Amino acid sequence: MEISLHGKTVLVTGASRGIGRAITETVVKAGASKVYAACILKDELIKLSNEVPNVVPIHIDLSKWSETESKLKELEAVDCLVNNAGVLWVTEPGSITENDFDSIFAVNVKAVINVTQIISAKMIEAGKKGSIVNLSSITAKKSFPRFMIYCTSKATVDHITHNFALELAPKGIRVNAINPWIVNTQMGNAVPKNEAEAEMYRQHTPLGRFIETPEIAKVVLFLLSDWSSAICGVTLPIDCGLIL
Ligand SMILES: NC(=O)c1ccc[n+]([C@@H]2O[C@H](COP(=O)([O-])OP(=O)(O)OC[C@H]3O[C@@H](n4cnc5c(N)ncnc54)[C@H](O)[C@@H]3O)[C@@H](O)[C@H]2O)c1
Numbered sequence: 001m002e003i004s005l006h007g008k009t010v011l012v013t014g015a016s017r018g019i020g021r022a023i024t025e026t027v028v029k030a031g032a033s034k035v036y037a038a039c040i041l042k043d044e045l046i047k048l049s050n051e052v053p054n055v056v057p058i059h060i061d062l063s064k065w066s067e068t069e070s071k072l073k074e075l076e077a078v079d080c081l082v083n084n085a086g087v088l089w090v091t092e093p094g095s096i097t098e099n100d101f102d103s104i105f106a107v108n109v110k111a112v113i114n115v116t117q118i119i120s121a122k123m124i125e126a127g128k129k130g131s132i133v134n135l136s137s138i139t140a141k142k143s144f145p146r147f148m149i150y151c152t153s154k155a156t157v158d159h160i161t162h163n164f165a166l167e168l169a170p171k172g173i174r175v176n177a178i179n180p181w182i183v184n185t186q187m188g189n190a191v192p193k194n195e196a197e198a199e200m201y202r203q204h205t206p207l208g209r210f211i212e213t214p215e216i217a218k219v220v221l222f223l224l225s226d227w228s229s230a231i232c233g234v235t236l237p238i239d240c241g242l243i244l
Contacts, residue, residue, distance in 0.1 A: 003225045006031035009078040010224070011119060013062060013111070014085025015055075016044035018185030019135065022213035023082055023220050028054050030221055036075060038062065038115075039085065063106035065114055072118045077126035080224045081119045083112045083134045083157075088187050091149045100149050108153035112160055116175070120168055129172035131224045134161050136177040138239045147191075154179075158235045165233030174232045176223045181239035182210040206241030 010027050014020040015037035024035050038058040039045045045057040060071050062085050087107045091100045112134055123130040139147060140154035161177040168175055182188045182201065188210065192198035202208055219238055222228050237243050 002030075003221055003227050004031050005080070005221070005225060007033050008080055008224075009034045009036070009076065010080040010082065011036040011038060011072075011075070011078045011115075012082045012084055013038045013115060014135075015039055016041045016048050018187060019180075019183055019213050019216050020082075020084040021048060021052075022217040023084060024048065024055060025052055026214070026217035026221050027080070027224065028052055030225070032080075036078065038072075062111035062115065063103070065110065068111065068114050069118060072115065075119075075122065077122035077128055078119060079123075079128055079130055081116065081130065081132045082220060082224070083115055083132070085111060086135060086187070088147070088150045088190070090146045092146060093148070096149060104149045104153050105156075108150070109156045109160070112157060116160075116164055120164070120171075120173055123173055124171050130174075131228075132164070132168075132173065132175045133220050133223045134175070134177040136161065136179045136235055138179045138181045138237055138242055140179055140235065141237070141243060161235055162233050169232055174223075174228070176228070176231055176233065177235045178216065178219055178223070179235055179237045179239065180211055180216055181205065181237075181242045183216055184210055184212055204242070205239075206244060209240060211238060211240060 005027050010032050012024050015024045016039040034054050036056050038060050040061050042059050049055040049057045134157050136157040137154040139151040140158045165175040
């Protein structure tokens with residue numbers, strides 16, 4: 001027996017590259033009939049829809065609340081949502097600006113709330129018992145110097161996950177989050193300052209390595225599918241043991 005999303009429709013935000021692209025490819029392989037790929041990067045989005053079947057591109061800046069509302073309100077009710085889009089940059093201690101806070105929270109936090117309430121309202125209206133997965137981070141549970149605003153935004157994602165899980169469970173909609181440690185993507189590779197720091201991080205990771213995007217996508221597929229039908233409101237580390 002294999003995990004299947006046969007005939008299901010899925011919306012993946014930030015689908016153009018990295019973890020979002022791996023999730024998109026994985027859910028299509030698992031039988032999803034249509035994947036709405038929402039992303040700010042137009043060229044990468046076109047490339048994705050040329051290379052992966054069943055992908056419908058949505059060019060969107062999720063940091064813009066009203067633009068997001070008007071574009072996503074056009075969509076049909078989907079079965080599954082993955083809130084994957086995110087941004088990360090260093091915020092040096094003592095030099096954090098209002099723009100750092102507003103810009104990181106606009107994508108990592110506000111967009112998750114905005115997209116989830118638009119999409120879940122459509123699921124409820126259509127009577128769909130949907131599944132929603134949020135991309136949090138192990139930095140929600142463990143603090144890292146120089147990344148305070150990113151860490152705080154992801155801790156908020158964990159809380160948003162718990163709240164939405166409680167609010168939507170009575171409608172049969174499950175909401176969960178995953179909390180990865182460094183994944184080999186453009187974002188993940190920018191976290192260590194240099195190879196020496198990357199090696200230090202690997203040595204502090206019990207499994208002694210970072211994570212590949214398919215290892216994330218497979219867990220997301222599990223959480224989207226009926227195989228996880230009793231899992232509701234978890235924030236699941238995928239961290240090679242870092243948190244131990
Ligand atoms: N890579 C890691 O080490 C790691 C670890 C833990 C959690 N995460 C989380 O996983 C998610 C994906 O990370 P990734 O490594 O694939 O990053 P990435 O930078 O490779 O991809 C991020 C995606 O989000 C999209 N995006 C960013 N801002 C957007 C906006 N305003 N509107 C629409 N789309 C926007 C980008 O276009 C891109 O497609 C993020 O939420 C990230 O915080 C990543």
